[in-house]
Amino acid sequence: MSIQLIASDIDGTFLNDQRDFDHARFQAQLDELNRRHIKFVVASGNQMAHCQEVFADVKGDMTFVAEDGALTMEQGKILDDNPLKPALLRDAIEYLLTTPAFKDAKIILSSQHRAFTNMEKSGSDWSSSAYFYSQLTAVDHFKDITDPIYKIDTHWTNLEDVREQAAMLKRDLGGDLGSVMSGFNGIDITMPHVTKAYGLQQLQELWKVSMDETMAFGDTQNDEAMLKHARLGYAMKNAEQEALDATDLITPLDNNDSGVLDMIDRVLSGEIA
Numbered sequence: 001m002s003i004q005l006i007a008s009d010i011d012g013t014f015l016n017d018q019r020d021f022d023h024a025r026f027q028a029q030l031d032e033l034n035r036r037h038i039k040f041v042v043a044s045g046n047q048m049a050h051c052q053e054v055f056a057d058v059k060g061d062m063t064f065v066a067e068d069g070a071l072t073m074e075q076g077k078i079l080d081d082n083p084l085k086p087a088l089l090r091d092a093i094e095y096l097l098t099t100p101a102f103k104d105a106k107i108i109l110s111s112q113h114r115a116f117t118n119m120e121k122s123g124s125d126w127s128s129s130a131y132f133y134s135q136l137t138a139v140d141h142f143k144d145i146t147d148p149i150y151k152i153d154t155h156w157t158n159l160e161d162v163r164e165q166a167a168m169l170k171r172d173l174g175g176d177l178g179s180v181m182s183g184f185n186g187i188d189i190t191m192p193h194v195t196k197a198y199g200l201q202q203l204q205e206l207w208k209v210s211m212d213e214t215m216a217f218g219d220t221q222n223d224e225a226m227l228k229h230a231r232l233g234y235a236m237k238n239a240e241q242e243a244l245d246a247t248d249l250i251t252p253l254d255n256n257d258s259g260v261l262d263m264i265d266r267v268l269s270g271e272i273a
Helices: 010-014 023-035 048-054 086-098 126-132 163-173 196-207 221-228 259-269
Strands: 005-008 039-043 063-066 071-074 077-081 106-110 115-117 136-138 151-155 178-183 186-190 214-218 232-235
Touching: 005 010, 005 196, 005 259, 010 214, 010 259, 023 039, 023 259, 039 196, 048 063, 063 196, 071 196, 077 196, 086 106, 086 151, 086 163, 126 136, 163 178, 163 186, 178 221, 196 214, 196 221, 214 221, 214 259, 221 232
Parallel strands: 005 039, 005 214, 039 063, 115 136, 214 232
Antiparallel strands: 063 071, 071 077, 106 115, 106 151, 151 186, 178 186
């Protein structure tokens, strides 16, 4: 069956290490995808506002699955949203703030248009985090936040490997909340059913597109479920081991050589069907 839906992660996948992509090349590709009625989906762990900013100068029909699948939008319309339930959000924050293994963790609560953090503006992580989060706001505590929160981003400044902390979260949170490593030494906490695969499945059902007609690209653990939910689920050549373990398919080129755009060209030329 021919490809009718292409989904791609952003960081380490669609973007190069300079956080950019070939805009003219992708615009031409998207024009052709739209002409052929092939859906293009941005599937990211990032905040919705940031995802939209990355593609702000691209014109055409694109759909955004943000916050690891917790929020899906198309043409400015919310198709599906799954914020953290307030009681679960409070419990998760309490756990992170009182568990010794998470003592030095930086915490960011992500809503659609804003984000709230225990980081200080003078801290070394502020500028890098502000790139990913629109209207990042430092708060003394998280008690008075009323925005729907889609994801808790937990990360560390000096930890290169958070697998131990990720395993601890899965063990201690049980089935009440979901957690997944997201790259950049971070762990995302969401509602338990939320994954990029969940977001993709909602779109497949809406558009009547099968897994056999779906192609996906990713590079970290939070892409694992999505890669398994597409017939052509590709780990990037530069992917982390968790993504590589999820599929037998690997892109010939890495993110710094426009690996996703190369594969889209192969679809459009008929080399991949």
